Amino acid sequence: MASTVPDAKYALIGGSGTWGMRFPEDLGRDDVELVEVFDEGFETSYGRSIGFKLLRVAGEHVLRTAMHGVRYGDGGFPVEPPWVASHQVASVFRDAGVKWALVEGSVGGIQSPDDPGRPLPPWSVTITDDFMMLWSPSPCGPPLGRRDKVARYKEPFCAGLRRALFARSLREPQFAAVYDPGxxxxxxxxxxxxxxxxxxxxxxxxxxxxxxxxxxxPLMRQLGIHFASLNIVSNHAEGADEGWSGEDAGGMGDFYATCAPIVGNVMVDALKHVISEGPGACNCDSYFLDRLDAFPVPGA
Ligand SMILES: [Zn+2]
Known part of the structure; x- marks a missing residue:
């Protein structure tokens, strides 16, 4: 029996920054209430999603899912590719009425945003201000978003949400350095x-x-959801002179177990600030083109 998606204006997408813990249970915070667990996920046009948790933070409902919505099979491998999982998550957010969403994830450090060519070591954090993806995943329909309101991707991440993540991250002593832009x-x-x-x-x-x-x-922008991302460097990207930290699997496991509660608390604090104080000014709503649904003209 499929569950109905609950109303929530806010959302958290968990990533590898917190995959080393149960969220929010292991944070042990009394200001994050676990309202309901939707273990069976929700039906979407892209298949059934993985489970969601409904939280209450600062008096507001917050929908939360783990690992970008990716479902893992018995062998520990993803069952579906990440772009399908992202469509499932975005679809649930649309149905919930989400307006503001934060995501976190661990990344490889390529170079310092402040000093191109200089390494970006583990425990560095970027509040990502732009992205590139120079390849196209398999299409999956139906399209999310509206043909009469087509998204643009200048400033793809919300300035207000980025400010909240940046301010809280700067106060985290475990982070080696915090950058915005990245x-x-x-x-x-x-x-x-x-x-x-x-x-x-x-x-x-x-x-x-x-x-x-x-x-x-792209899906968050197409749905008009203000969105921002905290990315924590878990390792140097391949080929760095510094090599990988923790050449064995156990070394990486230690990193993820250590960083999970740190990243988890930063995400909760940033979201709590946004809910309590408001996200502040941003330009997200201005990056849409109107009336592209008028084309092609019939008979063109
Ligand atoms: Zn915004």
């Missing part, structure tokens, strides 16, 4: 990047590399 390149899913791919991304101006944000950001 450019995220979304690489194809399913494998790590080659060293020469990372070199190419660096030349193109990318600071971090991941495999999810390029699928989420």
């Amino acid at each position: 450019v995220y390149v979304c690489a194809p899913a399913g494998r790590f990047e080659s060293a020469v791919e990372i070199q190419a991304f660096a030349h193109l101006g990318a600071h971090t590399v991941g495999q999810t944000l390029g699928h989420e950001a």
Whole structure:
């Protein structure tokens, strides 16, 4: 029996920054109430979503899902590609009436936003201000968004939400450095990047590399959802002179177990600030073209 999507104006998309914990239970915060767990997910036009949790923060409903909505099979591999999961999550957000959403994820550090060519080490954080994705995933329909109101992608991340993430991140002593702006390149899913791919991304101006944000950001903009992303560097990107930190799997596991509550608390605090104080000014609503549904003219 499919559940009805509850109303929520706010949402959190969990990523690998918090995949090392139960969210929000392991945060142990008394200002985050777990209202309801939707283990079975919700029916969408893109298949059934994974589970969602409905939280209450600062008096408002907040929908939350883990790992970008990606479903993992018995062998630990994703069942569906990330762009399908992103469509499922976006579809649930649309049905819930979400207006503001935050996401986090760990990334490879390509280069410092302040000093191109200088490494961006683990525990650095970027509040991503732009992204690139130079490839196209398999199409999945129906399109989200409206033909009479077509999205543009100048300033794809909400200035107000970015300010909240940036301000809270600056107060986090475990973060090695915090940057805004920062450019995220979304690489194809399913494998790590080659060293020469990372070199190419660096030349193109990318600071971090991941495999999810390029699928989420366009859908959020198409739906008119204000959206911002915190990205924590878990490792140098491939080919860096510094090599990988934690060459063994256990080293990376330690990183994710340590960073999960830190990132989790930053996300909650930033969202709580947005709900309590308001997100402040942004330009998100101005990046749409009207009336493209008038074309092509019949008979053209
Ligand atoms: Zn905005």
